[in-house]
Amino acid sequence: MSKSRILFAIIIVAIVLISYSAIFGFTVGDYVVSPFGEEIDLGLDLSGGVYVVLEANTDDTGDELAKKMQQTKAIIEQRVDGLGVAEPNITIENNDRIRVELAGLNNPQEAIELIGKTAQLQFRDLEGNVIVTGENVEVSEVTYNRNNQPAVALEFDSIGTEQFAEASGRLMDMYPGEANRDYRVIEIVLDDEVISAPSVSETIVNGKSIIDGSYTIESAANLANLIRAGALPVEMTEIEVNVVGPSLGLESLDKSITAATIGLLLIFALMLIIYRIPGLVADIGLSIYILLALGVFIYIDAKLTLPGIAGFILSIGMAVDANVIIFERIKEELNVGKTIRTSVDSGFKQAMTTIIDANVTTLIAGLVLYNFGTGTIRGFAVTLLIGLIVSMFTAVFITRFLLRLVIKMDLTRSKKLFGGA
Numbered sequence: 001m002s003k004s005r006i007l008f009a010i011i012i013v014a015i016v017l018i019s020y021s022a023i024f025g026f027t028v029g030d031y032v033v034s035p036f037g038e039e040i041d042l043g044l045d046l047s048g049g050v051y052v053v054l055e056a057n058t059d060d061t062g063d064e065l066a067k068k069m070q071q072t073k074a075i076i077e078q079r080v081d082g083l084g085v086a087e088p089n090i091t092i093e094n095n096d097r098i099r100v101e102l103a104g105l106n107n108p109q110e111a112i113e114l115i116g117k118t119a120q121l122q123f124r125d126l127e128g129n130v131i132v133t134g135e136n137v138e139v140s141e142v143t144y145n146r147n148n149q150p151a152v153a154l155e156f157d158s159i160g161t162e163q164f165a166e167a168s169g170r171l172m173d174m175y176p177g178e179a180n181r182d183y184r185v186i187e188i189v190l191d192d193e194v195i196s197a198p199s200v201s202e203t204i205v206n207g208k209s210i211i212d213g214s215y216t217i218e219s220a221a222n223l224a225n226l227i228r229a230g231a232l233p234v235e236m237t238e239i240e241v242n243v244v245g246p247s248l249g250l251e252s253l254d255k256s257i258t259a260a261t262i263g264l265l266l267i268f269a270l271m272l273i274i275y276r277i278p279g280l281v282a283d284i285g286l287s288i289y290i291l292l293a294l295g296v297f298i299y300i301d302a303k304l305t306l307p308g309i310a311g312f313i314l315s316i317g318m319a320v321d322a323n324v325i326i327f328e329r330i331k332e333e334l335n336v337g338k339t340i341r342t343s344v345d346s347g348f349k350q351a352m353t354t355i356i357d358a359n360v361t362t363l364i365a366g367l368v369l370y371n372f373g374t375g376t377i378r379g380f381a382v383t384l385l386i387g388l389i390v391s392m393f394t395a396v397f398i399t400r401f402l403l404r405l406v407i408k409m410d411l412t413r414s415k416k417l418f419g420g421a
Contacts, residue, residue, distance in 0.1 A: 004408040011402070015287055022291060039298045042103065043305030043379060044089075044244055046253045049103040053240035056096045060234070065095060068234045073098055089303070091378075098236065103303065121227065122189045123164070131167040131186060136160025140227040142220045143210065150220040151212035152196075152227065161207030169203040188227065196223055256309045263313065264290075267320055275327045275419045277412075281402045282323040289319055289394040293387050300386075307380035311366075315387020318362060322395035326351040327419055334420030341407055343418070348400050359392055 020026070025035040044051055060068060069092050076098065077090055089101040121134030139155035156164055167186065175183040184200040188211075198211045211223070267286070271279035293312065297304065330347030338346065366388065370381035 004405050008402075008405050008409060011405075012284070015284065015291070018291055019287065022294065036294050036298065040294070041301060041303045042253065043303040043308065043376070044101045044103040045306050045376070046250070046304065047103045048244050048250075049101070050241070050243045051099065051101040052238060053093070054098045054100070054236040055239045056098075057235040057237055058096075069096065069098065072234055072236065076100060097239075124187050124189055125167065125171065126183065126185055126187070129167075132156060132160040132163050134227065136163070137227055140224045142217065142224050145210055145212040149212060150215045150217050151210050152215070152220050152224045154209045154211065154227065156207040156209075158207075161205075164207065164209070165203065165205045168200045169205075171200050172203050188223075252306055256306060260309065260313055264316070267316070271320070271323070275331075276417045277406060278323075278327045278330065278403060278419055281399055281406060282320070282327070284402055285323070285394045285399040286316065286319060288398055289316070289391055292394065293390045296386050296390065297383070302382055302386075303379065304383070305376050305379040307376040308383040311380040311382070311384035312387050315384055315391050318359065318388055319391030319395050321358065322351075322355045322391065323399060325354050326395070326399070331419040334415045334418060340413065340415060340418050341404075343420075344400075344403055344407065348396070352396070355392070355396065359388060363388055 021033050022036045025033050025038070027033070041047075056065070056069065056072070058065065058068065073090055073092055089099075089103075091099050093099050121137075123131045123133070125131060136156050136159055137154060138157050138160075139153065141153050143151050143153040145151040171184040171186075175181075181199050181201075185197050186200060187194045188196040188198075196211060215223070264286075268283045271282045273279070275282065293315070296302075302308070326347055328347075329351045330343050333343035333346045334340070363385065366381045366385040370378055370385065373381060
């Protein structure tokens with residue numbers, strides 16, 4: 001009995017300490033534990049940012065369309081990642097649309113302009129003749145020139161190598177010497193905008209070229225990224241653009257947290273009033289559930305959105321529902337004259353079928369939403385599924401363990417305190 005009380009006290013102290021660190025964080029020497037609120041990444045609707053929906057302008061269908069959409073998605077991801085704008089959430093919708101969500105942006109317009117670049121990348125001479133396109137570029141990366149200055153290294157495919165050799169040789173023959181250097185320019189054009197205009201210094205026959213000039217590491221990386229990912233395989237049109245301000249997102253987050261806190265406090269109070277000792281144990285179990293679920297969100301780097309918060313709160317409701325089913329079964333067993341220990345064991349056993357049925361149907365619905373949903377719908381599904389699995393664990397195993405521990409403590413033998421009549 002004394003061991004049970006000590007173990008129960010240790011569990012309560014551990015929950016209090018973890019809860020404190022989750023809310024406020026703590027520092028011990030060089031070891032720092034940040035609050036959960038600082039560790040969880042916020043989605044677009046909470047942290048602010050931009051989302052863009054692009055639609056393909058093409059008559060392609062079936063596998064050909066799917067292939068081009070996958071290529072386009074990969075290129076957009078490369079554009080955004082290469083420039084370090086934000087971690088993108090990019091999904092294909094309705095086979096011919098791409099939704100791009102970028103959270104936490106300081107300059108949303110920059111991202112919109114970057115995503116919307118849809119024209120073919122071209123290498124042209126000063127007369128406007130197209131030499132090669134972005135499709136002929138196999139490698140585009142940052143390097144250093146002979147003077148150890150940042151530059152961009154290019155490698156072309158076989159077709160591009162042949163065409164570039166012909167063009168560079170022709171320019172060298174037409175405009176020889178350093179005095180004619182300005183006439184040997186090959187412009188790199190994206191969306192009818194010249195992004196670089198290097199001059200040819202020799203005939204390039206091996207398909208490799210260096211673009212140098214007054215580049216910094218950052219500007220060279222930007223140019224390399226634009227060349228590497230400049231051409232989309234299909235023309236895309238912006239059909240929806242929305243910018244969410246960070247102040248609006250934080251206001252929504254504060255309101256959501258307030259609503260969730262009030263709801264949880266009401267649940268804790270009702271469980272305690274209606275079911276007494278089992279209700280107290282359920283409140284402890286729910287506290288453990290919340291800490292575990294938030295820990296999982298942080299571990300998998302989940303982005304928390306408003307629908308995600310809704311899914312999390314719904315999973316709390318499922319956990320409470322499981323406890324209610326169990327405690328009602330315990331109450332029925334107590335009212336027919338069984339002992340407290342027997343009633344608890346029997347109550348958990350009889351409630352299992354109902355709990356499994358309810359949670360499996362919700363689990364199936366969550367999986368369907370995740371597989372077929374997009375954007376915030378998938379965020380809702382992720383938090384719902386994680387919360388559901390964790391809530392099943394806490395309701396069935398942790399609550400049962402704690403309730404048996406309380407019984408072993410032998411604090412009271414009153415059936416009324418365990419929900420009986």
